[in-house]
Amino acid sequence: MRWIRAAGRGLLVVAVVLSGYVASGSPADRARGGGRGPLTLATAGDLTSYLGPLLDDWNRAHPGEKVTLVELPDSADETHAQMTTDLRGGDRSRFDVLNIDVAWTSEFAAAGWISPLPRDRFPLDGFLPPVVDTARYDGRLYAVPYVTNAGLLLYRKDILAKEGVAPPRTWAELEKQARTIAPKYGLDGYAGQFLPYEGLTVNAAEAVYSAGGTILGDEGERVTVDSAAAREGIGFLADGVRDGWIPRKALTYKEQESKQAFQDGRLLFLRNWPYAYVSASAPGSAVAGKVGAVPLPGPDGPGTSVLGGSNLAVNARAEHPDSAARLIAYLTSERVQRQVLTKGALPPVRADLYEDPELVREFPYLPTLRAGVRAAAPRPKSPRYDQVSLAVQAVVHDAMAGHQTPEAAVRRLARELADISRRG
Numbered sequence: 001m002r003w004i005r006a007a008g009r010g011l012l013v014v015a016v017v018l019s020g021y022v023a024s025g026s027p028a029d030r031a032r033g034g035g036r037g038p039l040t041l042a043t044a045g046d047l048t049s050y051l052g053p054l055l056d057d058w059n060r061a062h063p064g065e066k067v068t069l070v071e072l073p074d075s076a077d078e079t080h081a082q083m084t085t086d087l088r089g090g091d092r093s094r095f096d097v098l099n100i101d102v103a104w105t106s107e108f109a110a111a112g113w114i115s116p117l118p119r120d121r122f123p124l125d126g127f128l129p130p131v132v133d134t135a136r137y138d139g140r141l142y143a144v145p146y147v148t149n150a151g152l153l154l155y156r157k158d159i160l161a162k163e164g165v166a167p168p169r170t171w172a173e174l175e176k177q178a179r180t181i182a183p184k185y186g187l188d189g190y191a192g193q194f195l196p197y198e199g200l201t202v203n204a205a206e207a208v209y210s211a212g213g214t215i216l217g218d219e220g221e222r223v224t225v226d227s228a229a230a231r232e233g234i235g236f237l238a239d240g241v242r243d244g245w246i247p248r249k250a251l252t253y254k255e256q257e258s259k260q261a262f263q264d265g266r267l268l269f270l271r272n273w274p275y276a277y278v279s280a281s282a283p284g285s286a287v288a289g290k291v292g293a294v295p296l297p298g299p300d301g302p303g304t305s306v307l308g309g310s311n312l313a314v315n316a317r318a319e320h321p322d323s324a325a326r327l328i329a330y331l332t333s334e335r336v337q338r339q340v341l342t343k344g345a346l347p348p349v350r351a352d353l354y355e356d357p358e359l360v361r362e363f364p365y366l367p368t369l370r371a372g373v374r375a376a377a378p379r380p381k382s383p384r385y386d387q388v389s390l391a392v393q394a395v396v397h398d399a400m401a402g403h404q405t406p407e408a409a410v411r412r413l414a415r416e417l418a419d420i421s422r423r424g
Helices: 027-031 051-061 076-087 102-110 129-133 157-163 171-180 198-210 228-243 248-252 255-263 274-281 321-331 334-342 351-355 357-362 366-375 385-400 406-423
Strands: 039-043 067-071 097-101 144-150 152-156 188-191 267-272 291-295 307-314
Touching (some): 039 097, 039 321, 051 067, 051 321, 097 102, 102 307, 102 385, 129 144, 129 366, 152 157, 152 366, 157 291, 171 188, 171 228, 171 267, 188 248, 188 255, 198 385, 228 248, 228 406, 255 274, 267 274, 274 291, 291 366, 307 321, 334 351, 351 357, 351 366, 357 366, 385 406
Parallel strands (some): 039 067, 188 267
Antiparallel strands (some): 097 307, 144 307, 152 267, 152 291
């Protein structure tokens, strides 16, 4: 998701033929129809409508390699379901290559749906270092990063200025300000994405990671969630709902609903992806000019974001590999990555863009985002990630809704994750 949807809603699921690792003109290449030809690109929804013009530019320059856009549902969960159903169809697959949520790389690689890629084919040394790790599984590169993301804490800088306080750096400061300042202005305190879907997995993982814990280890083979840190992280979220500074309505929020609540002036603090900052700061927003962004807080200082974004990965049965490689080079070029940010409000993977003075003037949160990405951690790696995520969502939502104590929720989650590992 995310990239916007990693989370979420801004996930661009690109189905292109990514390759170049099969030599053009080889027997296997010729059997599949040659190294160059038309491509299919599937997306989970382009909210800012930036992608069409980029593809128009490509299609005008490459009339023999035109890209057809196929849109999948907005929801990352629904997109995942449609993609996996299609990939299980074998040679009938509609998708040549997939731009997958960073959390899906391990699952798709383990299932044999995507092929390993040669590292030297792509300019990975120019990418932000943590994003490359999301594209690896079992020591091999299975995808190419396209968009990255890290969660930010958005806040009403006008209100905090009136109160004479700095934005929170710790959970205790966040709780105090959400509990005492927000009601003075008729606002709810804090929200994230707490509906039981992929966004809650992200929020829960961030809470656990920020407290110093983990969920899985050894590519999903070892369950590590039964820890004091996990109890502290999940307890922070559950206690917030119980004590009222996280409104109960936030248990129904996804990215868009939480963004709208903040943008309409109903929240003091919001955890969301950078696109929410851009939207809330745009003309017509009730809080335009009043929005600040800082790293997510943790128990004793800045916390740890989950690394969002999406990776381009090749369908193991992809056709026209040379065209695919050329398209991927285009999509990850400096010029296009700049437009990914300026037209799509999506964080690029190229490190140098985060230090471009012109871009920093236009997107003031870039230095904060760069620091967040460099310190971020990936979601739990597992060949059964879809099952892992569903377990995390269900258990943490029950804890936040008050149906289980955080302690009982962590024990339950450890048992369920162990069962998933054994079933594999």
